Amino acid sequence: MVDLFDETLTDRIYEAAVIPEKWPDVLGEMSRAVDGAGGLLFTANADHTGGITSADIKTTFEEFIRDGWAAMNIRPARLGAANYAGFVRDNDFFTDEELDNDPVYRDFYRKRGLGWATGTMLDTPSGDSIIFSFERAYAKGPVPVEVVQQFDKLRPHLARSALLSSRLGLERAMAMAEALQALGLPGAVLRGGGRVLAVNSALERLMPSLVQDRRERLYVSDEAADVLLADALRRRPVAGGPAMVNSIPVAATDEHPPMILHLLPIHGAAHDLFSRATSLLVITPVDRAVVPTAQVLQGLFDLTPAEARVARGISEAQTVEGLALSAGVSVETVRSQLKAVLSKTGLSRQQELIHLLAGTMLPASKTPPTP
Known part of the structure; x- marks a missing residue:
């Protein structure tokens, strides 16, 4: 399998933990490596959802939060229920029928040319959930399994970096x-x-x-x-x-x-x-x-x-x-x-x-x- 990521990416992930302004560039680099449409890092709890994104999806994410789509989004609940220590794809825990009929997928993601993603959820001692998600254009089909495997190699570094950022x-x-x-x-x-x-x-x-x-x-x-x-x-x-x-x-x-x-x-x-x-x-x-x-x-x-x-x-x-x-x-x-x-x-x-x-x-x- 060809390695999709630059060998120095791990260093930049840890650098972003100390200098959070570097997260957008890290997320963008990871997204581009898999021919994605944008990378997101966001935290969620019962009170609030907010995040950092790569530049190419920033406006879309702001619209997602501002117009109330985040409150209807069922991805975090499914990710949490899966309790899987790795990256997963939409088609790993949704049926085709669910994806076609869910209002967020149907009326938000797909109307903006999106609809496929791979993501992972991390729980923190404070009770917040930290989610990394990398979006992919709907026309390109689901994220390939081999791509998910390479994201899994980076997951321990992403987890340690995010938890360090939380402490800081x-x-x-x-x-x-x-x-x-x-x-x-x-x-x-x-x-x-x-x-x-x-x-x-x-x-x-x-x-x-x-x-x-x-x-x-x-x-x-x-x-x-x-x-x-x-x-x-x-x-x-x-x-x-x-x-x-x-x-x-x-x-x-x-x-x-x-x-x-x-x-x-x-x-x-x-x-x-x-x-x-x-x-x-x-x-x-x-x-x-x-x-x-x-x-x-x-x-x-x-x-x-x-x-x-x-x-x-x-x-x-x-x-x-x-x-x-x-x-x-x-x-x-x-x-x-x-x-x-x-x-x-x-x-x-x-x-x-x-x-x-x-x-x-x-x-x-x-x-x-x-x-």
């Missing part, structure tokens, strides 16, 4: 949290669904009075703020979509001043594929002594410049009518902007906004559910 990804997440600590900011790196991956000591000191590290996800002790956090975690951006930053107000208590929770997406970086980091949570206190400037308000709550001016004006006890007159706009426009401010800050009344921005006590929150 966790270390990067921890370093990210500690970088926030150096800036004096409590922070945590979250996995899919809001589960804690790494947390710095500044945030640990706010547990459990402000936040609680529960099994299913990070919770906020303030019930109203926790509802907003849960909603923000559900609205994760899809691959290729715009980044969504959420700023969530938390009422003051006897133990801490009013706080702002900022949830920032970790989006599209190869470094974060294996750590499963999806969000960065940063906490900043509201200074009791200073009403934030319009620029600060804009950054804290993701307001437009006009909304920020309205928020600051309200915090300074200006009226809606006065704000409209000074800005040269209608009262209805200012009311609409104020409504947007309340929505973005998670508040329901103008007086609550004044209390928040003045750093005084917000209305008492209900007692949160028992962990």
Whole structure:
């Protein structure tokens, strides 16, 4: 059998473990060696699916994730059920009838000229599944058995490299949290669904009075703020979509001043594929002594410049009518902007906004559910 792969490919596989940006080139080289249409390396769990691809299939994979095809994909389940320590092909565990009638094969793969692949699944100590898949054009027929045999020779190296990347990804997440600590900011790196991956000591000191590290996800002790956090975690951006930053107000208590929770997406970086980091949570206190400037308000709550001016004006006890007159706009426009401010800050009344921005006590929150 002719060896399909360059003898230095193994070295490049291990290099990609340390420098994840090299994975696309490695996947592309493996795919081209077997006359394939693209290589993919992705991780999957109950919360999230994401991956790295060779350049030739990147757009297709982003569409696959964005449009919900990944949720219907039965390949991972069949691979997992097979529990086979090697590469397998579609026609090894699907019948022809299943392939013809499955909506993902019929309506996604084949409509894009794909439909054959060889792949393998690796389980990690964290419970995630790591999958390598190499796609082949439907017109070329199933992946030849001799090609699969050569992929099997590389599988131990791919497995060790992926597991090493997973370990390094966790270390990067921890370093990210500690970088926030150096800036004096409590922070945590979250996995899919809001589960804690790494947390710095500044945030640990706010547990459990402000936040609680529960099994299913990070919770906020303030019930109203926790509802907003849960909603923000559900609205994760899809691959290729715009980044969504959420700023969530938390009422003051006897133990801490009013706080702002900022949830920032970790989006599209190869470094974060294996750590499963999806969000960065940063906490900043509201200074009791200073009403934030319009620029600060804009950054804290993701307001437009006009909304920020309205928020600051309200915090300074200006009226809606006065704000409209000074800005040269209608009262209805200012009311609409104020409504947007309340929505973005998670508040329901103008007086609550004044209390928040003045750093005084917000209305008492209900007692949160028992962990």
